[in-house]
Amino acid sequence: MVSALGMTAVLGGCGLTGDSGDVTLRLVAADYGDSAANSSEKYWSELVETYEADHPGVKIEVSVHSWNDVDRKVKEMVEAGDAPDMAQIGAYADYADAGLLYPADELLSIPVQADFAGQFATAGQIDGTQYGMPFAASTRLLFYNKTLFAEAGLTPPTTWEELAADAAALKAEGVKYPYALPLGPEEAQAETMQWLLSGGGGYTDSSGGYGIDSPENVETFTWLRDELVGKGLTGPVAPGRLNRADAFAAFANGQVGMLNGHPSLMKIAENKGVKFGMVPMPGVDGESKATMGVADWMLAFRQNGHKEEVGEFLDFVYSDENVLGFSREYDLLPVTNSAYEVMSAADEDKALQPFLEELPLAELYPVGRTSWAQVAAEVKKRIGQAVAPGGSPSAVLGKLQTTALDAESTADADR
Structure with missing residues (x-):
């Protein structure tokens, strides 16, 4: 999941708020690509263009950073008192523990939140409340x-x-x-x-x-x-x-x-x-009974408000079409049950089948x-x-x- 790119790009909305009734949401995202041709800039640019066309009062400004830089960039923004509305990064617990994040159930519709695979939803919780929304997954x-x-x-x-x-x-x-x-x-x-x-x-x-x-x-x-x-x-x-x-x-x-x-x-x-x-993975006496799973996380910061707009945008991000599109573009595993069912049955995802089969057995780092x-x-x-x-x-x-x-x-x- 480490990008070879060191670039930063800003997509969508141009950072301007336009009419007084408009809202600009800022998302800092990680780059999953390994070249300019498949940079995550392309994925987010197309997604934002589609979303803004149906939501004329909302602009989405996305800045994409390499995995070498993205967690540090968000940390610097938060410490400077300029938190983004959303961040798609590698960890969430410190921000949740500091009371800086919206819980998922204040943002997402019930069907979207309920669609997260169980082990990822659980891994995104602190004291029984989900703050980390899984975004992409892999197994070994x-x-x-x-x-x-x-x-x-x-x-x-x-x-x-x-x-x-x-x-x-x-x-x-x-x-x-x-x-x-x-x-x-x-x-x-x-x-x-x-x-x-x-x-x-x-x-x-x-x-x-x-x-x-x-x-x-x-x-x-x-x-x-x-x-x-x-x-x-x-x-x-x-x-x-x-x-x-x-x-x-x-x-x-x-x-x-x-x-x-x-x-x-x-x-x-x-x-x-x-x-x-x-x-x-082989085990002591036979095939290992558990495999390692890794998830990256979507976070929503409280600082700027816009809870309703953030929630609507994230519902769109987690639609089947977009979860499948992202997973297939970067050979990653879906974090929702509905997308998992589609990929498990689709011929075009046959190469990922062995990894998909391991997903229900996956155990994650203690990221909470x-x-x-x-x-x-x-x-x-x-x-x-x-x-x-x-x-x-x-x-x-x-x-x-x-x-x-x-x-x-x-x-x-x-x-």
Whole structure:
């Protein structure tokens, strides 16, 4: 979901309010494109043009920023006392906790709010009230290089033991990265969560609190250290220094046997002519019972008012036509039940079918916690040490658990 673009564009309405009865709504949005040809500017420009034609008293001003910049841009606007009416970004909890956001039920019509997939609606809640409106989603699958697997006489793994055996066979064939394990600072929290879930654990425990240093999680990272990294099955770059983008590029160059990937990797690999397959993440004793899901969020700030106009516009944004259009343009998964049903049955969405099948099983980051951003940053910084030679998974995960509990205590004290 990270755009290669650094551009900013302003679309629609020209920022002017026109007649005294007109309302201008400002939306700051993230760019999901990887070139000027498919920048999100194009998507929003067409959507805004259609909406304004039917709502002559409302102008929509959209500024599109790369994923490298968009969260910071919104933060700066809010801190300057100039919050946008809406922001489509990666997190919502801090703003909701500070009382800056409208709840979804004050904005959306009942059918629109009720159409959100259950796990995403729940993930958008704080204390039972939904402030984060899911906008786009993805899940993860294990990608494997069909050519390399055929040359080594392998079938895709369904268990950790099979994954390690396949990786060993690929190494024997001279594959550079038998299993690419990106635990570098770009997105280590994602690879980490996928492995934790496959080992029967996760960032949180059954009571909903942080459980980062649970026995299941320690066992998972001990296995990774000993059975993959320690046996030289993860390639020449230490996992703590391997970023996701580099791992994806290596896969597209035919240098990776297996890695966890999201839907955008399909296009990257296809463009380089790599023949690949996708299967659910293996678990300890069989296919993992849960997969990682990621959602990006739409927020509506209270500062400027315009609750009615914002709600009407968001009802339009979440119409089936627009949810389907956005999901198909960027190979993402829909966040509404109705669009999910359409895509699950449509031939044109056949390539996304494996990811769609995983969506009901998807578990999300604990994004409703204001502490999560700090915890994720610490995971990115530290988790690679857990699988390094001589590394201690229990010590590293214990430090992360302490960080999480301290961050929770600070957040509670600030309320």
